[in-house]
Amino acid sequence: xxxxxxxxxxxxxxxxxxxxxxxxxxxxxxxxxxxxxxxxxxxxxxxxxxxxxxxxxxxxxxxxxxxxxxxxxxxxxxxxxxxxxxxxxxxxxxxxxxxxxxxxxxxxxxxxxxxxxxxxxxxxxxxxxxxxxxxxxxxxxxxxxxxxxxxxxxxxxxxxxxxxxxxxxxxxxxxxxxxxxxxxxxxxxxxxxxxxxxxxxxxxxxxxxxxxxxxxxxxxxxxxxxxxxxxxxxxxxxxxxxxxxxxxxxxxxxxxxxxxxxxxxxxxxxxxxxxxxxxxxxxxxxxxxxxxxxxxxxxxxxxxxxxxxxxxxxxxxxxxxxxxxxxxxxxxxxxxxxxxxxxxxxxxxxxxxxxxxxxxxxxxxxxxxxxxxxxxxxxxxxxxxxxxxxxxxxxxxxxxxxxxxxxxxxxxxxxxxxxxxxxxxxxxxxxxxxxxxxxxxxxxxxxxxxxxxxxxxxxxxxxxxxxxxxxxxxxxxxxxxxxxxxxxxxxxxxxxxxxxxxxxxxxxxxxxxxxxxxxxxxxxxxxxxxxxxxxxxxxxxxxxxxxxxxxxxxxxxxxxxxxxxxxxxxxxxxxxxxxxxxxxxxxxxxxxxxxxxxxxxxx
Amino acid sequence: xxxxxxxxxxxxxxxxxxxxxxxxxxxxxxxxxxxxxxxxxxxxxxxxxxxxxxxxxxxxxxxxxxxxxxxxxxxxxxxxxxxxxxxxxxxxxxxxxxxxxxxxxxxxxxxxxxxxxxxxxxxxxxxxxxxxxxxxxxxxxxxxxxxxxxxxxxxxxxxxxxxxxxxxxxxxxxxxxxxxxxxxxxxxxxxxxxxxxxxxxxxxxxxxxxxxxxxxxxxxxxxxxxxxxxxxxxxxxxxxxxx
Numbered sequence: 001x002x003x004x005x006x007x008x009x010x011x012x013x014x015x016x017x018x019x020x021x022x023x024x025x026x027x028x029x030x031x032x033x034x035x036x037x038x039x040x041x042x043x044x045x046x047x048x049x050x051x052x053x054x055x056x057x058x059x060x061x062x063x064x065x066x067x068x069x070x071x072x073x074x075x076x077x078x079x080x081x082x083x084x085x086x087x088x089x090x091x092x093x094x095x096x097x098x099x100x101x102x103x104x105x106x107x108x109x110x111x112x113x114x115x116x117x118x119x120x121x122x123x124x125x126x127x128x129x130x131x132x133x134x135x136x137x138x139x140x141x142x143x144x145x146x147x148x149x150x151x152x153x154x155x156x157x158x159x160x161x162x163x164x165x166x167x168x169x170x171x172x173x174x175x176x177x178x179x180x181x182x183x184x185x186x187x188x189x190x191x192x193x194x195x196x197x198x199x200x201x202x203x204x205x206x207x208x209x210x211x212x213x214x215x216x217x218x219x220x221x222x223x224x225x226x227x228x229x230x231x232x233x234x235x236x237x238x239x240x241x242x243x244x245x246x247x248x249x250x251x252x253x254x255x256x257x258x259x260x261x262x263x264x265x266x267x268x269x270x271x272x273x274x275x276x277x278x279x280x281x282x283x284x285x286x287x288x289x290x291x292x293x294x295x296x297x298x299x300x301x302x303x304x305x306x307x308x309x310x311x312x313x314x315x316x317x318x319x320x321x322x323x324x325x326x327x328x329x330x331x332x333x334x335x336x337x338x339x340x341x342x343x344x345x346x347x348x349x350x351x352x353x354x355x356x357x358x359x360x361x362x363x364x365x366x367x368x369x370x371x372x373x374x375x376x377x378x379x380x381x382x383x384x385x386x387x388x389x390x391x392x393x394x395x396x397x398x399x400x401x402x403x404x405x406x407x408x409x410x411x412x413x414x415x416x417x418x419x420x421x422x423x424x425x426x427x428x429x430x431x432x433x434x435x436x437x438x439x440x441x442x443x444x445x446x447x448x449x450x451x452x453x454x455x456x457x458x459x460x461x462x463x464x465x466x467x468x469x470x471x472x473x474x475x476x477x478x479x480x481x482x483x484x485x486x487x488x489x490x491x492x493x494x495x496x497x498x499x500x501x502x503x504x505x506x507x508x509x510x511x512x513x514x515x516x517x518x519x520x521x522x523x524x525x526x527x528x529x530x531x532x533x534x535x536x537x538x539x540x541x542x543x544x545x546x547x548x549x550x551x552x553x554x555x556x557x558x559x560x561x562x563x564x565x566x567x568x569x570x571x572x573x574x575x576x577x578x579x580x581x582x583x584x585x586x587x588x589x590x591x592x593x594x595x596x597x598x599x600x601x602x603x
Numbered sequence: 604x605x606x607x608x609x610x611x612x613x614x615x616x617x618x619x620x621x622x623x624x625x626x627x628x629x630x631x632x633x634x635x636x637x638x639x640x641x642x643x644x645x646x647x648x649x650x651x652x653x654x655x656x657x658x659x660x661x662x663x664x665x666x667x668x669x670x671x672x673x674x675x676x677x678x679x680x681x682x683x684x685x686x687x688x689x690x691x692x693x694x695x696x697x698x699x700x701x702x703x704x705x706x707x708x709x710x711x712x713x714x715x716x717x718x719x720x721x722x723x724x725x726x727x728x729x730x731x732x733x734x735x736x737x738x739x740x741x742x743x744x745x746x747x748x749x750x751x752x753x754x755x756x757x758x759x760x761x762x763x764x765x766x767x768x769x770x771x772x773x774x775x776x777x778x779x780x781x782x783x784x785x786x787x788x789x790x791x792x793x794x795x796x797x798x799x800x801x802x803x804x805x806x807x808x809x810x811x812x813x814x815x816x817x818x819x820x821x822x823x824x825x826x827x828x829x830x831x832x833x834x835x836x837x838x839x840x841x842x843x844x845x846x
Contacts, residue, residue: 014713014716015709015710015711015713015714017710069652069654069662070661070709070753071709071713072752072753073652073654073662074660077655077659077752078655078660124731124732126734127732127733127734130734131725131729131730131731131735133722133783133786133788133789135742135745135749136742137742138737138738138739138742141736142736142737142738143734143736160742160746161746163659166659166752167749170751170753174722175722177713177717177721178720178721178722180717185709185710185713186708208702208708209614238655238656238660239654239656240654272656274656274657275657352657352659355657355658356657359633359657359675359676360657469647470642470643470647471643471644473647474643516647517647517648518647518648520613520614520648522614522703523614523650523703523704523706524650525642525651525652525706526642
């Protein structure tokens with residue numbers, strides 16, 4: 001526990017520095033030892049929701065939220081569509097229907113018992129957010145309103161304009177500031193110390209000073225988001241979505257589940273892959289090929305443009321591959337047409353879409369169709385969870401939530417509108433778990449974390465010394481993204497994946513020799529890019545290994561050489577672990593099908 | 604040939620760097636894409652922050668010739684054209700402590716926002732289990748200020764805040780107070796007002812620069828007027844000590 005003096009300093013401010021976390025009487029040779037009770041890494045919706053839960057349940061424990069920049073710069077704020085939850089049992093909707101849609105959307109790779117609990121928890125989460133002041137579009141009677149969404153059989157996606165995630169992240173940030181959540185900004189997670197199977201501490205890099213320090217904690221929550229930046233320039237997610245938490249978890253012995261399950265969103269802008277929300281299609285937008293056809297009639301004749309994301313993304317790529325798209329090569333695209341929609345409704349209801357079309361393609365979406373192509377969007381895979389009720393991992397005291405985790409709620413393909421709900425539901429579960437666990441666990445001795453910190457300091461010195469060009473590093477990152485897009489993209493096969501393995505080995509070797517020509521420790525973003533690239537390479541290797549091992553097609557994972565789902569052999573989650581000498585081990589874990597046995601998936 | 608001059612800081616020393624860019628390298632780029640090009644091809648030591656590249660996360664605000672903009676939302680060719688020049692100067696946001704180059708420290712700004720207590724006080728008839736009731740009209744009334752992305756541009760350009768950081772707040776903090784106060788779900792609209800008054804609500808000089816520079820066109824100056832009216836109407840209830 002903190003002593004009374006530092007405790008007062010700690011209580012006073014919304015933002016803190018590492019100095020506020022000094023542990024009395026635990027000074028090490030060179031610096032004071034640092035620690036807190038619960039450390040949450042990541043300040044998106046999952047991290048902040050978790051922090052609010054910890055503060056409410058254990059107000060006397062010190063809970064700190066770390067983020068590698070300013071707090072609201074997260075992937076949550078980019079989410080547009082909405083939040084799935086069954087609020088009223090009208091129109092025959094029920095938790096079971098929400099569960100079934102999620103299971104079917106996830107192509108039966110969804111663990112059903114916990115997903116049933118998730119569906120039951122979802123309406124509570126929405127009402128609680130409403131209670132905290134989050135803006136929601138309203139019905140005539142003043143209730144929170146829903147709109148139809150891809151893959152959902154009932155109308156249950158609650159929203160506000162096309163900025164639901166932005167409103168969610170700022171509601172949680174405002175709530176966090178109001179109740180006194182402590183923010184440690186501009187600090188990057190480098191590693192997690194685990195000693196004899198026990199959480200020992202973490203290694204943080206203070207970006208402002210470059211200081212690399214070990215920090216002890218009773219509980220650690222990894223809410224660091226996904227890893228879709230492995231596709232670098234062909235993703236909708238922010239630059240920071242480099243899966244730092246998942247990579248650190250792998251390095252400390254935790255598992256990475258369903259690594260191959262990466263969702264491609266059908267509608268990214270052609271240049272740069274920024275997302276045009278599914279809300280566009282929910283409002284009635286058409287997808288059009290070069291022959292002027294609404295081609296979704298070939299792939300999901302019932303649901304058309306509101307089919308699930310994996311099927312639409314494959315539909316678009318098939319049109320392009322079979323010569324019915326526009327353009328060629330990297331410049332291939334189809335069109336998203338909104339011209340037939342009510343102009344006023346689009347301008348008022350979907351302002352972000354109008355804005356993005358103008359910004360990236362110089363297109364006035366009210367007057368002309370927009371060039372789009374699928375873009376990597378969401379990581380269904382993530383850190384393996386041992387107990388979903390608390391989101392605790394296999395190592396006592398380490399928890400995870402949100403996109404960084406894989407419980408598995410989204411299976412092989414996440415349903416639109418389930419991710420924001422996921423952040424607040426699993427964030428709450430993790431907060432409950434961590435605040436309970438923190439009462440019984442002792443603060444780790446910090447020895448292993450100190451060793452890892454020393455190694456990172458040495459690595460900084462080594463990498464930033466000597467000659468090198470930044471160009472080499474950024475070219476390597478570009479090549480990683482391109483190679484993955486073409487070999488681990490929407491369509492995959494054995495030849496591509498075998499080739500990819502070779503390329504990744506080569507990229508890793510080149511990465512090992514990289515030098516970053518900037519030795520200044522102060523906010524060295526080139527070194528941050530270097531660390532993130534290392535994480536991306538590790539996670540890409542895991543995804544490639546699991547994709548090669550999964551010899552079937554399921555959800556977002558489509559093998560042209562195994563075009564059928566194979567429930568006999570692959571109704572299992574892939575589990576990747578990091579072994580000795582940087583080797584990777586792949587194993588499999590059974591899926592929980594407590595409610596709905598697998599059936600053919602048709603829309 | 605175009606030139607970007609960047610006012611830099613390496614933690615110890617202030618200096619300038621000059622980057623010469625060809626017409627071709629600028630074509631179709633945003634200011635953010637140009638900064639990334641400089642970092643990746645010319646000078647890896649240049650520091651700036653960016654995340655969403657779609658004007659929703661607020662990371663990449665910088666000053667161009669002293670006028671703050673979102674780098675991801677600003678076309679570089681248009682920028683040179685509108686200033687009728689071949690040379691532009693980039694600086695970090697004003698009124699924030701500078702950490703490095705174009706990167707600023709948000710610690711104090713978050714403390715200030717927290718002071719406002721930007722959260723509604725729920726009504727008796729609302730509950731965590733049942734949520735709240737609100738009409739679409741009442742929601743629409745507060746939505747403009749909910750567009751705030753905490754980019755810091757208003758704070759950088761604010762006439763009053765530039766004069767004194769100690770008795771006034773970043774304008775966005777008042778926008779947060781406004782959206783809380785005027786939320787029909789709020790049982791105590793004056794709760795956030797109290798902190799606003801104590802932190803300089805009456806010191807706004809009404810130049811309206813905040814509205815003109817806001818990338819989301821939030822009219823903070825008008826929000827401040829609304830808050831003052833609300834307080835004057837209810838001052839007897841709450842014993843506000845007004846300046």
